[in-house]
Amino acid sequence: MEMPALSSIFLLLVFCLLIVQFAKLQWRKRQFPPGPMPLPFIGCLWQVKFFNVTRESLTKVAKSYGDIYTVWFGPHPVVVLDGFQAVKDGLTTHPEDVVGRPVVPFFRALANNKGILLSTGSTWKHQRKFSLMTLKTLGLGKRTLEYQIQDEAYHLVENFKSTKGKPMNPSFALTLAVSNVICAVVFGHRFSTEDKKFHELLEAMEAIFKFAGSLGHNIYNVIPWLMKCIPGPHKKALTARDFVCSFIRKEINKHQIAGLPDDPQDFIYSYLAQIEKTKDQPKPAYDESNMIQCIFDLFLGGTETSSTTLYWGVLYMVLYPDIQAKIQKEIDAVVAPGQMISGEDRKKLPYTNAVIHEVQRFSNIIAVGLPRLCVKDTMIRQFTIKRGTMIFPNMASALYDPKEWATPESFNPNHFLDKDGNFVCPEAFIPFSLGQRVCLGDHLAKTEMFLFFSNLLQAFTFHLAEGTKDVNTEPVLGGTLQPHYFEICAIPR
Numbered sequence: 001m002e003m004p005a006l007s008s009i010f011l012l013l014v015f016c017l018l019i020v021q022f023a024k025l026q027w028r029k030r031q032f033p034p035g036p037m038p039l040p041f042i043g044c045l046w047q048v049k050f051f052n053v054t055r056e057s058l059t060k061v062a063k064s065y066g067d068i069y070t071v072w073f074g075p076h077p078v079v080v081l082d083g084f085q086a087v088k089d090g091l092t093t094h095p096e097d098v099v100g101r102p103v104v105p106f107f108r109a110l111a112n113n114k115g116i117l118l119s120t121g122s123t124w125k126h127q128r129k130f131s132l133m134t135l136k137t138l139g140l141g142k143r144t145l146e147y148q149i150q151d152e153a154y155h156l157v158e159n160f161k162s163t164k165g166k167p168m169n170p171s172f173a174l175t176l177a178v179s180n181v182i183c184a185v186v187f188g189h190r191f192s193t194e195d196k197k198f199h200e201l202l203e204a205m206e207a208i209f210k211f212a213g214s215l216g217h218n219i220y221n222v223i224p225w226l227m228k229c230i231p232g233p234h235k236k237a238l239t240a241r242d243f244v245c246s247f248i249r250k251e252i253n254k255h256q257i258a259g260l261p262d263d264p265q266d267f268i269y270s271y272l273a274q275i276e277k278t279k280d281q282p283k284p285a286y287d288e289s290n291m292i293q294c295i296f297d298l299f300l301g302g303t304e305t306s307s308t309t310l311y312w313g314v315l316y317m318v319l320y321p322d323i324q325a326k327i328q329k330e331i332d333a334v335v336a337p338g339q340m341i342s343g344e345d346r347k348k349l350p351y352t353n354a355v356i357h358e359v360q361r362f363s364n365i366i367a368v369g370l371p372r373l374c375v376k377d378t379m380i381r382q383f384t385i386k387r388g389t390m391i392f393p394n395m396a397s398a399l400y401d402p403k404e405w406a407t408p409e410s411f412n413p414n415h416f417l418d419k420d421g422n423f424v425c426p427e428a429f430i431p432f433s434l435g436q437r438v439c440l441g442d443h444l445a446k447t448e449m450f451l452f453f454s455n456l457l458q459a460f461t462f463h464l465a466e467g468t469k470d471v472n473t474e475p476v477l478g479g480t481l482q483p484h485y486f487e488i489c490a491i492p493r
Contacts (some may be wrong), residue, residue, distance in 0.1 A: 002005070003066055004209060012169050018040055018181070020294075021040035021041070022039070024029045024041050024085060024298045024429070025039075025040055025072075025075075026463065028079075029070070029072075029079070029396060031384075031386070032070040032077050032079065032383070032389075033065075033066070033070045033079055033386075034065045034066065034069055034070065034072060035061075035065050035067050035069040035070035035071055035072070035080075036061065036065070037084055038072035041074065041075065041340065042074060043072030043073050043074045043075060043076070044071050044072045045073065045074065047223075050176045051206075051358050053218075053367075053368060053373075053392075054367055054368065054477075055364065055367060055368060055394060055396035055397050055400065058392075058394045058397065059082055059083075059296060059394070059397050059400075060079055061080070061081070061082075062082035062083065062397075067080075067081070067082045067083045067085065067086035068080070068081055068082075068086050068090070068380060068381060068383060071389055071392075074222060075220075076390065077389060077390070078371070078389075078391070078392050079360050079380070079383075079385055079389060079391050079392065080392045080394060081380075081391065081392065081393045081394060082397045083231060083394075083398065083401050083403070084397075084398035084403070084404050084423070084427075084428040084430070085403070087394065087395060087398050087430070088395045088398075088427075088430075088434060088458050089245060089380060089381055089432070090380045090391060090393060091372070091393055091434040091435035093379070093380065094378045094379065094434065095435040097374060097375060097376050097378035097437045098372045098373070098374055098375070098378065098391055098435065099124070099125065099372070099375060099435070099437055100120045100121070100372060100373030100374065101118055101119060101120040101121075101370070101372065101373055101437075102120075102371050102372075102373045102390045103118070103120060104221045104371075105224035106212075106217055106220045106221055106224070106407075108236070109220075109224075109238060110208075110237075110238070110241055111293055111296075112161075112289075112299075114127075114232075114289055114290050114292075114293035115127055115290060115292075115293025115294045115296060116128050116131055116293075116297045116298075116440070117297040117300060117301055117370075118297070120373060120375075121375075122285070123285070123290070126285035126286070126291075127285075127290055127294055127473065128440060130271075130274060130286065131267075131294055131298070131440060132440045134267055134270045134271070135185065135267075135441070135444075136441065137270065138185055138266065138267065138270070139185075139263070139405065140441075140443060140444055143343075145185070145202065145444070145447070146342070146343045146447060146451070147164060147379045147447055148171075148184050148185075149181055149447055149451050149452075150340055150342060150451060151341065151449045152159060152171050152177050152180050152184075152190070152452075153177070153341075153452050154455075154457075155180075155341065155342065155454060155456045156173060156176075156177040156455070156456065157190075157456065157459045157460075159173045159177075159193065160173065160456065160460060160490045161459075161490075161492065163435045163490060163492050164491065165489050165492070166489065167465035167466075167487040167489055168465075168487060168489070168490065169220050169312050169485060169486065169490070170311065170488060170490075171274070171307070171311050172202075173193075173200055174203070174302075174310045174311055174314075174452070175303065175307040176198075176309045177307075177452060178303050178306045178448055178452070179198075179201075179202060179299070179303040179399045181187055181302075181305070181444070181448060182298055182302045182303055184265060184266075184300055185266065185267055185298075186251075186267040186268060186295050186298060186299075187254075187266060187267075187268060188250050188265055188266030188268070188269070190345050195485065197419075200243065200245050200247075201244060201299075201312050202246050202303070202407075203240075204240035204241075204243045204247075205216070205240070205244060205299060205300065205303060205304060206304070207236055207237055207240040208237050208240050208241055208244075208300070208479070209300075209304050209478055209479030209480055210214075210233075210237075210478040210479065211233050211234060211236070211237035211478075211479070212237070212478065212479030213367050213477055213478040213479040213480070214233065214236055214477065215462070216232060216233050216323070217234070217450040218303055237248075241296075244296055244299070245292050247382075248292050248295045248296060249288075249292060250267060252268055252272075252291065252292070255268045255272060259273055260273060260276070265345075267294075267295065267298070268291070268295070271286065271291045271294070271348065272291075274286045275287060275288070275291070278356075282481065285448065287445075287480070294472045298357075298441070298454070299451040301439065301441060302441050302444065302445070303363060304479070304480050305366070305480060306445045306448050306449060306451075306483055308363075308365045308467070308480045308481075309359060309360055309363055309365055309449060310449060310452055310453060311356075311482070311483055312359055312362075312363035312365070312483055313356065313363075313449075313453050314360075314361040314456070314462055314488060315471065315483050315486060316359055316363075317457070317462045318399045318463060318464045318471075318486075319411075319471065319473070319489055320411065321463075323355060323411075323413065324461065324462065325458065326351060326389075327351060327352050327355055327454075327457050327459070328457055328461070328493070329415075330349055330350075330351045330352055331349060331457060331458045332349045332458075333453060334349060335458065340455060341451065341454045341458060342451075343450070343451065345430075345454070346450055347423075349454065350417065350421060350422055350423035351394055351413065351417070352417075352450075352453075352454050353416070353423045353450065353458070354413040354414070354416035354417050354423055355413045356449050356450055356453050356454075357415075357425065357429065358411060358412060358413045358415055358416060360404075360429075360431045360449070361398075361399045361415065361429060361431070362411045363473075363475075363481070364396045364399050364400065364424055364481065365431075365479070365480045365481050366395060366396060366397065366431070366480065367396060367481055368371070368392065368394050368396055369392070369393050369394065369395035369396065369433065370395065371388070371390050371392050371393075372390070372391040372431075372437065373388070373390055373391070374386065374387050374388060374389045375387065387453070390432050393433075393434075395431070395433060396432060399427050399429070399430070399431065401428055403429035404426060404427075405426070405428065416429075432445070456490075458493070459492065459493060460490040460491060460492060460493060461486060461490075461491045461493055462488050462490055462491075463489045463491060464486070464487070464488060464489075465486075465487035465488060466488055466489075468486065468487060471483075471484070471486050472484040
C-alpha cells in the first residue's frame with residue numbers, strides 16, 4: 001500500500017477517534033452543571049482565559065452559565081462556585097461531603113499528602129485536629145498569645161522608628177513581625193531582624209507563593225512529567241520548599257537534643273510528645289514528616305497572607321489620607337498617648353476595625369481560593385456532584401459580590417459600619433473560607449492585623465515618599481496578590 005493511502009487511513013482513524021471521544025465527552029458533560037464546551041483531551045483549555053484563572057475571568061463565565069458551572073481542565077471536570085450564595089451553598093449545605101483536597105501534581109510535589117493545608121482524607125483529619133487543639137493549648141484565642149503579638153507590635157513600631165522618616169518599603173518589616181509570631185508559637189522563640197537564615201526562610205516562602213499563583217503552576221499540573229525534566233521557576237519553588245523543610249528539621253533537632261519537657265510550651269515539643277504517645281499504635285498518624293509539613297503549612301498560611309494584607313493596608317492609608325486621619329482621631333480619643341493598643345480596645349475602635357476588615361475585603365489577597373474535592377456523592381442546589389469531582393470555590397467573588405456589598409469595586413469602610421457607626425460584619429465577609437476547611441488560624445490573623453495595624457497608625461502618619469509617581473494599585477499575580485513596589489515615609493506623630 002502506498003504512503004499517501006496509509007496517511008489517509010491514519011488521518012481517518014484519528015478523526016474517528018476524535019469523534020468518539022467528543023461524543024463521550026458530551027455525554028459525560030450532561031452529568032455536571034452547564035459550562036463552556038470542552039474538546040477531547042484538552043477540555044476547555046482551547047480558550048486562553050482558562051490557562052490562568054482569576055476572580056474576574058471566572059465571574060465573567062458565570063454570567064453566561066450561572067453561578068454554579070463546570071469547566072474542564074483536560075479530561076477532568078471542575079465545578080466552579082461563583083458569588084457568595086453559590087460558595088455558601090456549595091461549602092456549607094453538606095460540609096462533610098466537600099472536605100477533600102485534590103492532590104494535584106504540584107500539591108503532591110510540595111506536600112505529598114502530608115500536613116494540613118494540602119492533605120486530604122484521614123491525614124488531614126488527624127493533623128488538623130491535633131494542630132488546632134495544640135494551638136489552643138498554646139494560647140490561640142487567649143491573652144497569652146495576644147501579649148506575644150503586642151510584643152511583636154512593639155518591635156515593629158521600633159523598626160519603623162529606626163527609619164527616621166526616610167523613604168522605606170514596609171513589606172519586609174511587616175513580614176518579619178508576622179512571621180515572628182508564628183516562630184514564637186512553633187519554635188518557642190523569635191528571631192532577630194538581623195538573622196540571615198531567617199531572612200532566607202522568608203525569601204524561600206515568598207518564592208513558593210510567587211510560583212503557586214502563576215501560569216507555570218497551572219502548566220505543571222497539566223504536564224508534570226515534562227516539567228520535571230526542564231528548568232524553570234517550578235524548580236526554584238521546589239528548591240525553596242526543600243530549604244524551608246531543612247530549616248524546620250534543624251529546629252526540631254535542637255528540641256530533641258534539649259529533651260522533652262513535662263509541659264510542652266511550643267508546637268514542636270507538643271508534636272514530639274504526640275509522636276511518643278502514639279508510637280506503639282499499628283499505624284501511627286503522627287511522625288516527623290507530618291510534623292515538618294504541619295509547621296511548613298503554619299508558616300505558609302500564617303505569614304504571607306497576614307503580612308500581605310498589612311502591606312495593602314499601609315498602601316491604602318497613603319492613598320486615602322482622610323481615612324488615615326479619621327483612624328488616628330478615633331485612636332487618640334480612646335487610647336492614652338504612649339500606651340500600646342490591646343485586643344480589649346477593638347470594641348472601642350469600630351472605625352479602625354471597619355477599615356482593617358475593608359482592607360481584607362478590598363485587597364482580596366487570594367486570587368481565587370484553594371480547590372476542594374467531593375469525598376462522597378453530594379447535592380449542591382439542584383445539581384448532583386459525584387464523588388471525586390473537584391470543586392473550585394471562587395472565594396474572592398464573594399468579597400466583590402454586588403448583591404452583598406454597596407460599592408464592591410471601591411474602598412469603603414462603611415461596608416462594616418451601621419448607620420450609628422457601630423461595627424458590623426456582613427455574612428459575605430469570608431476571607432478565611434467556609435465549611436470544615438475554614439482557616440484554623442483565622443483568630444490569630446485577625447488579632448495580628450488589628451494590633452499591628454492600629455499600633456502603627458497610633459505611632460505614625462504615612463506618606464508616599466517624595467517623588468513617587470502614581471502607585472499602581474493593580475495586584476501582582478502570585479499565590480497572594482501583592483501590591484507593586486512602593487516607598488513610604490513613616491512620620492512619628
